[in-house]
Amino acid sequence: MDNLKQAPVPEEQKSTDCRILNECRIAFPSLSANEGYARACAAAFCAQLDPTATEISDIKCAVSEGVTNAIVHGYKDSIGEIIMTLRMLPDRVVKIEIRDKGCGIEDVSRARTPLFTTDPAGERSGMGFTVMESFMDSLRVLSNPGKGTKITMTKKFSLIPRNRR
């Protein structure tokens, strides 16, 4: 067993390259007016990859859902700080993190279930996490009830030549 643990990791099993090639961070109060600002920032950051219109639209939708959740659920009737970090990783992968220090989520897997919402009387559809999952390649949700929530999403951008879009 010990020998196994110390065996060198074969090249093809080595984890993906996580070097950060570029990183930007914005912090803003949880005002609904700032949802559009966060969306535009994420789109502008991804523009360096010369994305397709669909890719940009996917990023905007996912960020919009994540930030809206922090505003309407995380901070509910209060105003708190939201931090969004955008990272460029190798191989055209973008990693987006959205953090709040709001109420947190009691049961993350239930919250991620399609159509689940704690606000059925409001305008919510319970599809926010489902939208983020479908438009991005990965979604991780970490939450501490009473302390806040951090979501991390990644998306790998294609390399489609302009004349074939």
Ligand SMILES: Nc1ncnc2c1ncn2[C@@H]1O[C@H](COP(=O)(O)OP(=O)(O)O)[C@@H](O)[C@H]1O
């Ligand atoms: N940042 C957050 N802070 C606290 N609760 C959250 C947060 N994000 C999501 N939730 C919880 O997860 C549920 C599901 O979120 P979502 O799929 O976006 O649906 P909706 O926003 O339409 O309710 C929300 O109703 C809420 O209870």
Ligand SMILES: [Mg+2]
């Ligand atoms: Mg939502």
